[in-house]
Amino acid sequence: MEIEENKTYWPIDHLRMDIRELIDGIPVGVALISPDLRIHAINRAMESLTGFDRKEAYGVPCRYIMRNNLCTGECPARKILEKEDQISAEGDIINLARQKVPVIINLSPLKDHDGKPIGVIETVEDISLVREFDQKIQGPSSYHNIIGHSPQMEEIFKTLQLVSQTDSSVLITGETGTGKDLLAEAIHLSSMRAKGPFIKINCGALPENLLESELFGHKRGAFTGAVEDKQGRFRMANNGTIYLTEIGDLPLSLQVKLLTFLDDKEFYPLGSNKPVKSDARVIAATHRDLNEMVRQGTFREDLKFRLKVIRIELPPLRERGDDIRLLMNHFLQHFSKKFNKRITGFSLNSIPIMLNYTYPGNVRELRNIVEFAVNLCQDEVIRREHLPSYLHEPITMGVPVSDNLANTSSNTSTPPMYRESLYKATSHFDWEKIEQQMIVEALTQSRGNRTGSAKLLGWGRATFYRKLKKYKLG
Amino acid sequence: MFHGNLGKQITMMEKILITIYEEDVAPRFDLSSVVFIASLNDKRETIERKTIVLTSASPEELCHMILSQGITHLICGGIEDEFYQYLNWKKVEVIDSVVGPYEEVLDLFLKGSLEQGTNLMFQKTQG
Numbered sequence: 001m002e003i004e005e006n007k008t009y010w011p012i013d014h015l016r017m018d019i020r021e022l023i024d025g026i027p028v029g030v031a032l033i034s035p036d037l038r039i040h041a042i043n044r045a046m047e048s049l050t051g052f053d054r055k056e057a058y059g060v061p062c063r064y065i066m067r068n069n070l071c072t073g074e075c076p077a078r079k080i081l082e083k084e085d086q087i088s089a090e091g092d093i094i095n096l097a098r099q100k101v102p103v104i105i106n107l108s109p110l111k112d113h114d115g116k117p118i119g120v121i122e123t124v125e126d127i128s129l130v131r132e133f134d135q136k137i138q139g140p141s142s143y144h145n146i147i148g149h150s151p152q153m154e155e156i157f158k159t160l161q162l163v164s165q166t167d168s169s170v171l172i173t174g175e176t177g178t179g180k181d182l183l184a185e186a187i188h189l190s191s192m193r194a195k196g197p198f199i200k201i202n203c204g205a206l207p208e209n210l211l212e213s214e215l216f217g218h219k220r221g222a223f224t225g226a227v228e229d230k231q232g233r234f235r236m237a238n239n240g241t242i243y244l245t246e247i248g249d250l251p252l253s254l255q256v257k258l259l260t261f262l263d264d265k266e267f268y269p270l271g272s273n274k275p276v277k278s279d280a281r282v283i284a285a286t287h288r289d290l291n292e293m294v295r296q297g298t299f300r301e302d303l304k305f306r307l308k309v310i311r312i313e314l315p316p317l318r319e320r321g322d323d324i325r326l327l328m329n330h331f332l333q334h335f336s337k338k339f340n341k342r343i344t345g346f347s348l349n350s351i352p353i354m355l356n357y358t359y360p361g362n363v364r365e366l367r368n369i370v371e372f373a374v375n376l377c378q379d380e381v382i383r384r385e386h387l388p389s390y391l392h393e394p395i396t397m398g399v400p401v402s403d404n405l406a407n408t409s410s411n412t413s414t415p416p417m418y419r420e421s422l423y424k425a426t427s428h429f430d431w432e433k434i435e436q437q438m439i440v441e442a443l444t445q446s447r448g449n450r451t452g453s454a455k456l457l458g459w460g461r462a463t464f465y466r467k468l469k470k471y472k473l474g
Numbered sequence: 475m476f477h478g479n480l481g482k483q484i485t486m487m488e489k490i491l492i493t494i495y496e497e498d499v500a501p502r503f504d505l506s507s508v509v510f511i512a513s514l515n516d517k518r519e520t521i522e523r524k525t526i527v528l529t530s531a532s533p534e535e536l537c538h539m540i541l542s543q544g545i546t547h548l549i550c551g552g553i554e555d556e557f558y559q560y561l562n563w564k565k566v567e568v569i570d571s572v573v574g575p576y577e578e579v580l581d582l583f584l585k586g587s588l589e590q591g592t593n594l595m596f597q598k599t600q601g
Contacts, residue, residue: 005491060595063501065550072495072505072531094502094552096571096591 020054029124033062040119048102049126051096066124067094067104077120080107093124100344102131110325144186146189147330150320153164156183158313164190169262171307174314178336180285183314188241193281196240198234202331204249212254213270221270234267236458237280247307248288248299255300259283262306284306317362324355327363331370332382339374347383353391390458400416436471439464443473488514490583491540494525494550494575498571499579503553504533511543512575533557536597539565549579549588 020041029046030037039057042065046052046296053064063071070076070091080087087107092100103124110119112443148154163170164187172180181200188198206214209223217232244250250258260316262282263266266275284307293299317324328346346354350373359365373386424447438457454464467473491507492499500506507530513522528535535556540548547567561568572579574594581589 056593056596058596060573060593064551064595066500069502069505071501094504094554096552098553098555098558098570100554165513 006103011035013181026123029126031062031066031122033120033122035081035117037062037077039065046124046413049095049101049124050093062122066105066122067101068092068104068124074107076107077122080109080120081117085109090127093341093404095161104125143188144182146182146186147327148320148323149326150315150323152315152320153323154396156314159312160187161189165185166310167192167281168309169281169307170283170284170310170312171290171304172312172314174285174287175316175360175362176287177359177362178314178316179363180287180314181243183312184241184243184245184283184285188281189285191241191281195239198241198243199235199237199280200243200245201233202245203254204246208251208253211251212257215254216257216267216269217276219272220319222269226271229270230270233426234261234274234278234280236271238278242280242282244282244284246286247284248286248290248293251302252298255303259306260301262303273383303366317359317366324359324366325351327366328354328370328373332372333376335371335374341374342380343374343377343382344380347381350382350384353384358389432471435467436473437469439467439473480542481550486514486520487544488547489543489545490547490549490580491538491545492579493551494576497575498576499549499551499574501551501568502549503536503550505531506536506550507531510538510540510580511545512580514584520580520584521597537561540564547583549576549583580593 019032020043022034023041023043026043027045029049030043032041034040038059039062042050042052042054042057047057050057050065050067057065062077063075068091070089076087076089085108090102090104092102094100105125106123108121109117110121112118131428134409141446146153146157150158160183170184172183184200185198188194200308203211213222213226213232215233217230217235218226218227220226243257255410261278264275264285265279266277266352268275290299290304290308293302294304312387316326328351332343332345335341354366354369361368369388369391370382372388373382377383377386439453442453442456443450446456450464450468451461454461457464459467481534486540490512492510492512493503494500495506496508500508509526509528510519511522511524511526515521520555526539528539533554537560537588540561541564545566547569548561549569549572551570551572553568553570556566556568569588569590571591572593573596574590574592579588579592580599582592582594588601
């Protein structure tokens with residue numbers, strides 16, 4: 001047995017051959033490290049993990065063979081030699097194939113008869129499969145309570161991480177119930193302004209003059225009833241975020257004022273000639289088509305461009321694939337806990353009904369359906385009969401909408417609008433045309449009575465009027 | 475002012491960056507916070523040497539520095555394929571998995587005998 005010159009003598013050298021054979025049988029990577037922190041021996045598993053042949057690894061400082069991120073800080077092998085009895089830690093290595101591999105390392109001292117450390121034994125276990133599995137079972141990808149696993153949502157989550165680093169205006173678009181409010185709040189909470197206020201205002205909820213005062217504030221005496229100064233939402237949102245929902249409903253006169261604010265970060269409260277500064281980030285949302293509004297002259301194009309520095313479009317639930325199942329389970333857990341019930345899941349016959357529905361009200365509607373079902377359910381599983389009746393009424397595929405309306409007009413318990421769910425299977429339908437047709441049918445049946453038509457369709461009056469305006473049927 | 479090819483071959487000045495750890499090539503590119511840069515003249519003689527200490531280790535920052543400094547050759551230890559491919563695509567020659575004292579490694583490079591996986595700390599075993 002030869003020992004090379006200029007090399008630290010290691011008392012276990014004479015065992016080297018036996019030890020090699022011994023460690024070769026171990027299925028995880030094993031390295032024997034000498035007191036001068038050089039590789040003394042590695043097993044086959046370590047060769048395949050690192051890519052280094054045992055001959056080329058011999059005598060090389062272990063950090064060049066392991067290439068573990070933990071080696072860069074306080075060397076774990078040195079710590080073992082100096083004081084520690086055992087170290088177990090997670091890290092990653094970069095192998096010769098230039099792959100970063102997550103690993104768990106375990107280091108223990110090798111001691112002589114007197115208990116003096118004479119080297120270190122290190123095991124390195126590849127945990128990439130475990131990590132991959134962990135990610136799969138960790139459940140839905142989420143971002144501040146927004147849940148989704150579909151490619152569209154994953155893409156949005158990625159974008160959000162970048163958006164949160166910036167301070168630019170954001171425009172969120174998407175159908176009703178897709179989670180625009182949740183998204184706006186998530187952007188605020190993950191931004192540098194998280195400690196500041198998050199002020200939300202619905203631009204469609206107030207008449208123009210009240211809205212102006214609400215947004216920009218007023219001076220005492222600015223108008224009848226203005227008995228004291230009001231600071232307005234923009235000033236309240238200083239150092240935070242102002243979230244303007246239904247921005248499409250903002251009157252043109254206020255659009256100019258908002259435009260000025262976006263440019264100068266200052267505004268004039270009603271009745272005041274002194275500008276007020278506010279450092280607020282603007283996030284706006286709408287379910288309307290702003291491009292169409294610009295074409296119609298009801299929305300300023302320059303405001304649209306200023307708002308959509310960053311634009312995020314939330315996909316409708318019907319396009320989110322497996323997310324429906326994910327959200328069903330999520331809301332089931334949520335409401336079971338809330339209502340103190342022990343519901344474990346959905347029955348096999350209720351699942352296809354839920355999955356085949358088109359959810360015109362998107363996530364909000366799904367949430368309401370699950371809440372309804374959990375309330376009704378006295379068993380351990382949600383069954384078909386616990387679901388709202390409009391979800392599972394048998395209707396022949398391809399029956400014209402007008403027929404549906406006619407058939408169901410006598411059935412007051414079932415809002416006929418939900419028949420749209422049955423059209424999901426016919427993949428090439430034009431939903432807007434069908435909706436228009438439904439409105440016309442409803443108006444015909446109720447002899448032009450709008451309230452009656454709204455009831456017939458199962459819509460609220462506001463929704464009905466909005467749709468009339470949208471399709472220019474008013 | 476450049477007026478196209480005037481018949482002279484324009485040679486780009488060679489600049490070598492070595493990621494270092496103490497006196498050696500750093501074991502990992504992504505965790506290196508100290509770099510050594512050597513500029514060569516057209517006779518392949520070192521005309522400038524400098525060591526830069528970065529505020530933190532970041533492979534993205536390193537890539538940015540390599541490109542902004544006009545580095546033509548990177549000598550490093552382990553590097554992830556993503557950065558290796560990116561730098562190659564940016565026409566930076568990457569000589570990775572190099573083990574040894576960086577001064578000796580540089581000498582070897584200047585002699586034209588440094589290659590990927592060069593290990594100056596290799597010790598022969600009898601096996």
